[in-house]
Amino acid sequence: xxxxxxxxxxxxxxxxxxxxxxxxxxxxxxxxxxxxxxxxxxxxxxxxxxxxxxxxxxxxxxxxxxxxxxxxxxxxxxxxxxxxxxxxxxxxxxxxxxxxxxxxxxxxxxxxxxxxxxxxxxxxxxxxxxxxxxxxxxxxxxxxxxxxxxxxxxxxxxxxxxxxxxxxxxxxxxxxxxxxxxxxxxxxxxxxxxxxxxxxxxxxxxxxxxxxxxxxxxxxxxxxxxxxxxxxxxxxxxxxxxxxxxxxxxxxxxxxxxxxxxxxxxxxxxxxxxxxxxxxxxxxxxxxxxxxxxxxxxxxxxxxxxxxxxxxxxxxxxxxxxxxxxxxxxxxxxxxxxxxxxxxxxxxxxxxxxxxxxxxxxxxxxxxx
Amino acid sequence: xxxxxxxxxxxxxxxxxxxxxxxxxxxxxxxxxxxxxxxxxxxxxxxxxxxxxxxxxxxxxxxxxxxxxxxxxxxxxxxxxxxxxxxxxxxxxxxxxxxxxxxxxxxxxxxxxxxxxxxxxxxxxxxxxxxxxxxxxxxxxxxxxxxxxxxxxxxxxxxxxxxxxxxxxxxxxxxxxxxxxxxxxxxxxxxxxxxxxxxxxxxxxxxxxxxxxxxxxxxxxxxxxxxxxxxxxxxxxxxxxxxxxxxxxxxxxxxxxxxxxxxxxxxxxxxxxxxxxxxxxxxxxxxxxxxxxxxxxxxxxxxxxxxxxxxxxxxxxxxxx
Numbered sequence: 001x002x003x004x005x006x007x008x009x010x011x012x013x014x015x016x017x018x019x020x021x022x023x024x025x026x027x028x029x030x031x032x033x034x035x036x037x038x039x040x041x042x043x044x045x046x047x048x049x050x051x052x053x054x055x056x057x058x059x060x061x062x063x064x065x066x067x068x069x070x071x072x073x074x075x076x077x078x079x080x081x082x083x084x085x086x087x088x089x090x091x092x093x094x095x096x097x098x099x100x101x102x103x104x105x106x107x108x109x110x111x112x113x114x115x116x117x118x119x120x121x122x123x124x125x126x127x128x129x130x131x132x133x134x135x136x137x138x139x140x141x142x143x144x145x146x147x148x149x150x151x152x153x154x155x156x157x158x159x160x161x162x163x164x165x166x167x168x169x170x171x172x173x174x175x176x177x178x179x180x181x182x183x184x185x186x187x188x189x190x191x192x193x194x195x196x197x198x199x200x201x202x203x204x205x206x207x208x209x210x211x212x213x214x215x216x217x218x219x220x221x222x223x224x225x226x227x228x229x230x231x232x233x234x235x236x237x238x239x240x241x242x243x244x245x246x247x248x249x250x251x252x253x254x255x256x257x258x259x260x261x262x263x264x265x266x267x268x269x270x271x272x273x274x275x276x277x278x279x280x281x282x283x284x285x286x287x288x289x290x291x292x293x294x295x296x297x298x299x300x301x302x303x304x305x306x307x308x309x310x311x312x313x314x315x316x317x318x319x320x321x322x323x324x325x326x327x328x329x330x331x332x333x334x335x336x337x338x339x340x341x342x343x344x345x346x347x348x349x350x351x352x353x354x355x356x357x358x359x360x361x362x363x364x365x366x367x368x369x
Numbered sequence: 370x371x372x373x374x375x376x377x378x379x380x381x382x383x384x385x386x387x388x389x390x391x392x393x394x395x396x397x398x399x400x401x402x403x404x405x406x407x408x409x410x411x412x413x414x415x416x417x418x419x420x421x422x423x424x425x426x427x428x429x430x431x432x433x434x435x436x437x438x439x440x441x442x443x444x445x446x447x448x449x450x451x452x453x454x455x456x457x458x459x460x461x462x463x464x465x466x467x468x469x470x471x472x473x474x475x476x477x478x479x480x481x482x483x484x485x486x487x488x489x490x491x492x493x494x495x496x497x498x499x500x501x502x503x504x505x506x507x508x509x510x511x512x513x514x515x516x517x518x519x520x521x522x523x524x525x526x527x528x529x530x531x532x533x534x535x536x537x538x539x540x541x542x543x544x545x546x547x548x549x550x551x552x553x554x555x556x557x558x559x560x561x562x563x564x565x566x567x568x569x570x571x572x573x574x575x576x577x578x579x580x581x582x583x584x585x586x587x588x589x590x591x592x593x594x595x596x597x598x599x600x601x602x603x604x605x606x607x608x609x610x611x612x613x614x615x616x617x618x619x620x621x622x623x624x625x626x627x628x629x630x631x632x633x634x635x636x637x638x639x640x641x642x643x644x645x646x647x648x649x650x651x652x653x654x655x656x657x658x659x660x661x662x663x664x665x666x667x668x669x670x671x672x673x674x675x676x677x678x679x680x681x682x683x684x685x686x687x688x689x690x
Contacts, residue, residue, distance in 0.1 A: 054552040198640050199411075228410045229579060229623045230637040237633060255552060258625040262633050282631060299557035301582035303624035305605045313557050317522050 004080055005217055005249045006043040006066065007115070011036055011075035013058070013065045017322055033322045035061040037273035038075070043217075043249055045081070050252040050264035050281070052296070054318055057270040059253045063219040066251065067133050068126055072119050080115035081132055081216040081249070089116055092125040131161055134210035138222040140202035144194040151190040154178060154208045161213065173212055180245070181208035182238050200231040207238065211246075219251045224259065236263050257300050261285050266354070269293045272329045273321055278348075279355030289357040291334050328360065336361055370441070371398040372573050373422070373541060377435035378445075380414075380421045384429065387645045391417040393597035394435065396671075399590075401540065402571040404564075406584030406605065408620070409594035412641060415577045418594070419543045421445075422575075423460055424452060440540070458488045461534040463527075465546040470530060471518040478514030481533045488537050503532040507562060524555035531562065541573045548583060560587055582624055585609060593617045596641050596652040599671065603678035613680035615657045651683065659684055 013036040019027075036058040043049040051059040065072045093107040093116075102120040116129060134157075137143040144153055154174045157163075164170035178186035181204040194202055203223060210218055220239065224232040236259070242248050254260050260267055261281060268278040269292065277290040288294045295312040302309065314333045319325055325332050331341040340360050348356040349363065380392040392414040399405055407415045420426055422437055422444060437444035440459065447455065464470040472480055478500050485496040501511035507528040518526060527547065534542050547563065548556040564587050567574050578584055584591060584605065591605040593616065601614040612618045619637040639656040642648050648655065654664040663683055671681040675688055 054554060200640075229581070230410055230620060233623060233625075233634045233636040234638065237636070240633070257553070258627040261627050262625040262631055285627060296553065297627065299553050300627045301556075301560075301580070301586050302628055303582040303585055303621060303626055304609050305585040306610065307628060309628070311557055311561070313561060314554055317524055317555065 002045045002047075004042045005045050005047075006251070007076075007078040007080065008042065008062075008066065009040050009076040009078075011039045011062065011065055011077060012073045013061050013070055014073040031322060034273050034324055035321055036065060036072075037321075037324070039270075039273070039275055040075075041268055041275065041278060043251060046243055046247055046249055047266065048243070048250045048252055048264045050254060050260040050267045051270055051275075052254055052257055052260050052267060053270035054255060056318060056321065058273040058321070059255075059270050060221055062270070063135070063221055063251055063253050066118065067130065067135055067219060068118060068121075069135070075119065077118040078115040079118050079129060079133065079217070088128060089114075092116060092121055092128065095122050095125055096120050127161060131157075131163075131213045132215050133217045133219070134213060134215040136203075136206055136210050136218060136220040136223045139226050140194075140199060140206050141226065143206055144202060146194055149191050149193055150178070150183075150197075150205050150208075153194070153205060154212050157209060157213050163213070174208075177208040177212040178205075180211055180242065181205070182234075183208065199227055200234060203227060203235055204238070207235075207242075211242070214246075216247070217249045217251070219253070221253045222255070223252075225254065225256065232259070239263075257285070257296060269296065272318060272324060274329065274358070276330065276359070277355075277357045279352070283352065283355050289351055289355075289362050290330075290359050291336055291361070292330050328358070372401045372440060373399040374438040375418075375422070375435070376438070378418065378421060378437060379432065379434040380417050380426065380430060381433045382427075382430045384645070389645050390597055390647060391430070391644060392421065393644075393647070395592075395594070395597075395599045396435075397592055397599065397602060399541070399573050399575065401573055402567070403590060404567055404572075404574040404576060404588045405590040405592060406588035407575060407577045407592050407594060408579065408581050408584055410641060411579060412644075413594045414597040414644075415594050416545055419462070419545060419575055419577055422541075423456060423462055423543065425462070454488070457484045457539070458537045459539055460541045460543065461537070461539040462543040462545065463530050463534045463547050466550055468518075468523070468526065468550070471526060473518055476515050476517055477521070477529050481514075481529070481536050484533070484536050499536070500532070503535055506535070506566070507532045508558075523551055524558060527551065527555075527559055528562070531559075531566070535566070535570070538570070539572070541575070544574060544576045546578055547576065549578070549580075556583070563587060581620060593620065596647065597644055598652065598681065599679075600653065600682070601680045602671070603675075607675070607678050611675070611678070613674050613678070613685045614653075614682050615659055615684075616653050617680075619656075651681075 014032040014034050017031040017033060039062055053059045061070060064070045066077050096102045097104055097107050099122050151174055154177055155170050158170050158173060164173055175186040178189060183189045183204050224235050252264055264281050267281045267284050268275045271292050277284060277293045288297055295314050298312045316333055327343045328341040328346055331337040346358045346360050348358050350356045351362060376396045377394050378392055379394055382389040382391055395418060409415045421432055432445045481500045482496045485499055500514055504511045509525060509528050548559050576584060576588055588605050591608045592599045592602040595616050601617045612621055622635040625634045637656055642652055650666050651664040651669050654660040669681045669683045671679045672687060674680050674685050
């Protein structure tokens with residue numbers, strides 16, 4: 001079995017609900033928007049793991065919390081990839097201990113496991129780790145600074161991290177990143193501005209910006225949803241190529257199940273801050289077990305008018321993550337909800353070796369660890 | 370006579386660099402109760418074509434030629450009060466972003482009452498009653514008419530937009546990317562609603578989308594646009610089962626199919642041409658894998674390949690017409 005690069009364990013991201021002055025006097029209870037509420041999964045080396053869900057289900061927040069672009073409220077994220085020397089890991093852990101972010105025992109466990117505890121690292125050590133973990137953003141029209149040339153955009157991570165001995169060295173690194181991102185010849189694009197290139201090329205600039213630090217793990221947040229269908233698969237193919245050439249591992253975040261289907265190795269379906277079903281892509285899409293997954297798959301429009309399939313259209317919209325229903329959080333919209341679902345939250349049940357579901361209707365071979 | 374007959378419509382924009390030919394000679398007919406999909410990449414002119422029908426073009430846009438015959442009147446020539454009487458009463462539009470299309474400081478009920486009061490001689494009570502009926506029709510609780518747009522979720526706002534479009538019982542509704550900003554589940558709800566309404570009220574509809582799979586589910590007719598021209602036009606089933614134009618074939622192949630095999634879809638490399646100085650010959654020739662010298666010199670015209678199935682490509686041969 002290949003090595004796990006990312007291990008997410010019971011990750012939580014809660015945002016406090018702002019209260020008015022009067023309310024803060026009258027009620028003591030602080031309410032929370034539980035954007036991510038206990039998410040666990042791992043990603044293996046060179047794997048594409050895909051998180052799918054409707055907007056507001058917490059998929060993007062999960063991705064950002066892994067890179068600590070938002071601070072997790074609880075849970076653990078471990079990075080076990082290469083590229084950091086043992087000394088660097090040791091230093092980072094020692095600093096965390098001295099800052100009382102983790103106990104000595106935890107630090108030793110991490111070191112012996114050869115991984116870094118991302119959630120407990122001091123802020124200044126995060127920079128080191130971010131060289132190995134990067135993000136590709138959704139909107140290539142808004143994530144690039146219009147006043148910077150493409151060279152400046154792609155070179156910025158080098159400047160921030162103080163990499164590259166001199167300007168010439170930086171230039172070669174930028175050229176290589178642009179070339180890898182498929183902007184060829186790089187010299188032709190380097191001194192242009194974002195508005196001078198097409199949407200697909202802009203997204204390639206975004207990818208080049210993530211590649212320039214030679215990361216091992218990338219979080220790609222809806223990288224193709226803003227692009228025309230005719231060029232989407234070009235970008236997806238580029239990402240696959242990069243996995244082959246550079247040995248990258250991806251966390252791919254999307255709302256589009258059909259893209260997830262053709263692109264990812266394993267898939268996790270998120271609903272209201274939790275993963276409700278997780279397994280190998282083909283298995284989940286062809287044999288979904290959770291009622292939510294079944295409904296989601298049934299409503300994906302098929303590009304063929306002769307294909308008439310029955311749709312399971314869920315009533316209403318997802319509930320507010322500030323008021324998560326008790327029991328199974330899907331029960332108010334679930335067509336099969338039973339009494340038990342309204343009171344007790346289901347635990348993950350394995351239906352095959354790598355495929356688990358949280359639903360009371362599913363009787364698996366055993367409980368998750 | 371058809372409800373809507375668009376023939377050789379040309380809509381241009383004046384820009385600093387020159388005249389941009391956003392829509393350059395498109396023709397189609399639409400009967401009562403028919404739904405037509407207009408598909409294409411961004412910038413292909415599909416929205417401009419629809420806005421031309423309602424004459425909602427921006428200040429620098431103008432209809433440079435052709436005619437839009439709607440119920441015996443040429444919309445290209447109608448102006449002033451006459452135009453105002455047709456807009457929203459006979460033709461209405463559902464805009465892309467319901468978020469931006471509704472007035473945030475007006476109650477939704479009042480926003481829908483406004484066109485009713487403008488077009489029909491009815492009192493406010495009757496208009497309000499109609500709004501409540503409309504809300505029920507689109508699946509919103511009628512007690513919500515006094516609420517403001519921010520109190521509605523995205524999907525509900527889109528339903529408000531649909532109710533508004535139906536306010537004066539139009540004959541033609543134009544839907545500009547009606548579900549683009551919505552989640553798949555909400556998208557399915559809205560598409561089912563649109564389809565039911567269309568059949569129930571015998572509406573003619575033009576649905577504009579870049580997403581062929583959305584159109585496949587809702588439309589009987591399908592027109593594929595590329596760089597300001599319709600390159601293929603037929604019934605939706607025919608276009609999907611027997612695509613003729615290389616662009617249509619490419620576009621269909623670019624969609625991953627969740628019910629099909631797990632293969633990476635093909636892409637169409639390259640970019641659409643500049644519409645200020647469109648290349649001579651076929652506009653798709655730069656990106657076409659079957660293009661020959663002829664394609665770069667001579668523009669193909671839309672020919673009838675099979676009965677009712679039109680395509681504009683030098684390499685399609687009429688069969689059995």
